[in-house]
Amino acid sequence: MTLSEFQLQQQLKSRGYSITHPRTIVFKALEDKEALTMAELVAICGQQLDRATVYRTVGLFEDLGIIRRVQIGWKYKLELTDSFSHHHHHLTCTNCGKVTPIIEDDALEDRINSLAKAYHFTPSDHQIEIRGLCYACQLSSIVE
Amino acid sequence: MTLSEFQLQQQLKSRGYSITHPRTIVFKALEDKEALTMAELVAICGQQLDRATVYRTVGLFEDLGIIRRVQIGWKYKLELTDSFSHHHHHLTCTNCGKVTPIIEDDALEDRINSLAKAYHFTPSDHQIEIRGLCYACQLSSIVE
DNA sequence: TATTTATTGCAAATCTGTCGCAATTAATCG
DNA sequence: CGATTAATTGCGACAGATTTGCAATAAATA
Structure with missing residues (x-):
């Protein structure tokens, strides 16, 4: 388990959320990568996860300050916040x-x-x- | 006609596009205003223009560098570029x-x-x- | 003013994002 | 470790956003 992954688990647990397989998958999809569009993220996770789950997870991670949206070109993209990257x-x-x-x-x-x-x-x-x-x-x- | 409106017409003409009523309406809707969401813009122009026309015009204006998208919160908004505002x-x-x-x-x-x-x-x-x-x-x- | 070509409106199609609910999984406790 | 409980997920349906093809219309040109 990476340090970031450990941090993620701490974050979830301390706020009363379960550490689930889907949440780990979404997190890993974003780890150490350039910002992804929602469509890209769904495409990456889509074989293992339902679209709705990806959306719900992204929403949760945003609330928890784990990921943020940034505008790139005409679309917004998702990336880990400073606590998990630079x-x-x-x-x-x-x-x-x-x-x-x-x-x-x-x-x-x-x-x-x-x-x-x-x-x-x-x-x-x-x-x-x-x-x-x-x-x-x-x-x-x-x-x- | 305002100076900006004149500029718009120059821009369109010099790039081989027609100066049409819908394009003028969309431009005026954005002139001297805070950035608008697409939904707001459609609402403003919607009584006179078809939704599809507003979208197409926005696309064209972006290509021509007349308007740009900026991220505000989780949504993007549209505003005139620096040549037409400050x-x-x-x-x-x-x-x-x-x-x-x-x-x-x-x-x-x-x-x-x-x-x-x-x-x-x-x-x-x-x-x-x-x-x-x-x-x-x-x-x-x-x-x- | 007539002709030609670009542009528009309309309707249909496609994406994007959300929601309720039953089935599943994670956490908890004995 | 196995049973219980509550949170989470997948699925299907849905509302809103954006795009597209095509026939009708408006702008540019001569």
Whole structure:
């Protein structure tokens, strides 16, 4: 069992939820992966789990702060929250669709927090998506 | 005709699309407004336009860079892009759902652009959503 | 104003996400 | 470990969101 999996079990147990096979499957599907769309997640788990179960599990995990939704391109995707992965943001290539994670940047995080404060907000989470052309697509667009 | 409306017509014409009544209606519905959900937009235009037309127009406007989708809470909303409004981001209250626009902040924008550059990305757009508690909800949560 | 082509409305089809309920599984306790 | 209890799941049905084909209509062009 991975450390994250152990954490998951703690989280569930401490909040009075059972540790079930479906919940473990959904969690593993998201572990150490780039964000997935709901359709992708259902496709991965779908052979073993009912669609409704995947939806219910995602809902529960969101409530528990285990996963969060982030917008990527036109859709939202699901990924583990910072407790189970590393805080990061996303670069999306509008040409090829490739998603690159941006590792945490203190200057950026500080600015975000100052802004929230300036608006009298107590921030709990935030997401940033930068859309544009990745290096490969810039090169190929020059060639064309 | 507003300046923006003129710009819209230029955009459409220069890319070979017709300037139609439905397209004008959808554009006006979004002009000078907070971001709308698709359901809200359909409700506003729905009496004059077919649902399918609203969807098709939104798709076209996204392709043309006239409108963009931003994530607000768990849903996406639609708003005019920077060429037709002012660049801004969003604070979403996770308690009452209120959305507050954050006016442009140079320090933040600079950092975003530097990061994109560091990853060899040519950025075209970006969006930031900060989730948390607004001032009013912080006060009421203390009272409880 | 007539012609040509793009665009729209309509209806049907498809996805997405939700719900109630009976069957199953996990947790608890002896 | 096996029986009991309560939570969870799978299934089928359903409501809402989004897409599509096609005939009717409107915009652009000359």
